[in-house]
Amino acid sequence: MRGPGYLLRGLGLWRTRPRLMLLGVLPALLVAVVVLAALVGLLLTVGDLVAWATPFADDWAEALRGLLRLGLAVVVVLAFVVLASVTFTGLTLAVGDPFYARIWAETERMLGGEVPGSGPGFWRSAADGLVLAATGLAVGLGVVVLGLLPVVGAVAGVALGLLVSGWLLAGELLARPLEARGMDRAARAEVLRRDRGAVLGFGVATQLCFLVPLGAVAVMPAAVAGATMLARDLLDRPGRAPEWAA
Numbered sequence: 001m002r003g004p005g006y007l008l009r010g011l012g013l014w015r016t017r018p019r020l021m022l023l024g025v026l027p028a029l030l031v032a033v034v035v036l037a038a039l040v041g042l043l044l045t046v047g048d049l050v051a052w053a054t055p056f057a058d059d060w061a062e063a064l065r066g067l068l069r070l071g072l073a074v075v076v077v078l079a080f081v082v083l084a085s086v087t088f089t090g091l092t093l094a095v096g097d098p099f100y101a102r103i104w105a106e107t108e109r110m111l112g113g114e115v116p117g118s119g120p121g122f123w124r125s126a127a128d129g130l131v132l133a134a135t136g137l138a139v140g141l142g143v144v145v146l147g148l149l150p151v152v153g154a155v156a157g158v159a160l161g162l163l164v165s166g167w168l169l170a171g172e173l174l175a176r177p178l179e180a181r182g183m184d185r186a187a188r189a190e191v192l193r194r195d196r197g198a199v200l201g202f203g204v205a206t207q208l209c210f211l212v213p214l215g216a217v218a219v220m221p222a223a224v225a226g227a228t229m230l231a232r233d234l235l236d237r238p239g240r241a242p243e244w245a246a
Helices: 002-011 018-022 025-053 062-095 097-111 122-147 153-179 185-211 215-235
Strands: none
Touching: 002 185, 002 215, 018 097, 018 215, 025 062, 025 097, 025 215, 062 097, 062 153, 062 185, 062 215, 097 153, 097 215, 153 185, 153 215, 185 215
């Protein structure tokens, strides 16, 4: 439960530093509009899509056929939400890199000490966003396949999608403060393992906020600030290799 606390601390900056947090609203809003438009399109066509994908059920009893297609429709929408959540973070960080870089830098200053390095930069953020989107697609497909299991499939798909996408979101948000300290992907993974519970809790709490309509717009800048705070605490834990500290 420590993880959501970092998100709450980031949300607290809306009260103490509202102008700083407003910097992150515009890119999040632009990406959110695109994602919501795609979701509406999916909701309008998911019935036809599921019927096309399950022609073998045409001769089943109406109740059984309806139950199967309803469950599959729920799983397809869930898979889209998982993909959209992960993709949203990568795209928003790439599109709004200059804005989120300032939020990150100001949060580092508030926590004390010099701002380390300059972060990954626009092109690196864009590349990481594409990698995250591809990973999200794979997770989304996995959720669809898992959802095909009878009885427990939909519930297991929801749980797995939430946990995996939450971890991916946290890793993407933590990338800037860790990369700014000269850490490569392997070094960042080691840092995240120091408190998997806090990292997962932070990521899942952030994703749950993203599921609320327009929640991502308000939460995204707070998530950047909260990730910076979490990264600082993880780095203070024992086990950091000396060469990373340079």
